[in-house]
């Protein structure tokens with residue numbers, strides 16, 4: 174097992190990784206920017222190293238600075254959290270070359286999943302259903318026209334180096350195709366440094382359902398059920414839950430087994446998430462894979478009793494799945510609300526000092542956060558400041574518990590998304606589990622849609 178781990182992240186996830194290390198008896202090193210000197214992840218780690226100015230490009234994303242911090246403090250592994258360097262194949266490679274274990278999938282897997290068109294082809298070959306579309310990237314206008322003839326309209330053009338909803342363009346008729354194709358290529362080049370795009374049939378009112386997986390370094394992969402992430406706005410998830418109301422135990426086991434088998438086939442290890450769209454007929458289609466731990470991992474922890482971060486660490490250290498995780502049993506229902514420091518109506522970020530922070534507790538309530546009274550939320554990073562997670566024996570208990578927990582969560586001094594969550598939780602369609610990816614729009618003023 175590792176002796177000492179560097180956490181290449183900040184905020185609640187850095188603290189979450191510190192919790193796991195403490196329970197495993199592993200020493201921790203925090204890295205931080207000049208803006209995060211007084212942050213909780215710095216206070217709770219055994220050691221801390223300042224790695225640069227506030228801007229993440231000069232600190233949390235600066236590979237030489239992170240590696241130097243790891244070398245000075247003599248750690249044997251690096252946990253990247255989510256965001257920042259977590260899916261950077263070059264970073265994973267530099268870690269391994271510096272004799273630091275990267276707590277995540279291999280650099281080769283990060284590279285594969287980062288090329289969305291290739292990931293789609295490989296996962297299809299490994300046995301997952303994919304959205305009808307092109308076999309790879311679409312090189313030119315002629316290829317685009319011929320692919321559109323096969324797929325039909327509406328279709329969607331996606332940047333191969335994009336993902337998570339960035340670099341997508343819906344095309345509803347043949348007249349729009351050529352302009353959309355060229356615009357998509359230009360935007361992809363600007364945003365991601367590669368003009369490569371691929372095409373898929375556009376699914377109109379999908380639900381976003383993702384499977385959590387864990388793989389060891391000996392060829393074994395298991396799934397830990399699914400999360401429903403349909404409550405989102407502009408590709409930012411707001412509420413996640415597990416299980417999804419769209420799957421029964423039998424379809425969960427069928428699709429989950431297929432997912433685990435496909436990933437074992439390609440040799441995937443550590444934690445990962447396989448994203449599907451579910452169309453209105455109930456068909457599931459693979460869209461992309463996230464090769465990291467995700468923000469919403471706690472809802473899976475709450476219904477499986479598996480500590481996903483400790484599992485990641487054990488698996489990276491070479492343990493097999495049986496030792497690291499054991500048998501997985503599902504029970505109860507969990508919901509997570511992401512609390513962001515932003516205006517609940519306009520979504521404009523709200524940085525500043527938190528003058529009061531009183532969080533809910535009690536049976537079945539968990540708060541993952543690095544915020545506290547008198548904490549200063551810097552304007553430089555993601556606006557997520559807390560995750561409110563509940564577990565109930567069934568969905569209706571979880572919904573009731575989330576409602577009361579939201580009532581009892583007090584944050585003053587900055588604006589937060591708590592009022593929006595209270596509105597969504599009060600909605601009859603939310604209560605009934607009737608969700609799709611257009612759900613949130615109904616709660617927003619016209620301008621914020």
Ligand code: MV4
Nearest residue numbers: 304329336337338373374375376381405460610
């Ligand atoms: C789609 C789609 C419809 N058809 N692909 C957005 C996030 C990225 N992971 C994939 N996304 C979508 N891909 C096809 N072929 C609709 C979306 C989409 C979406 C997906 C999940 C959650 C929210 C969404 C909101 C708008 C569009």
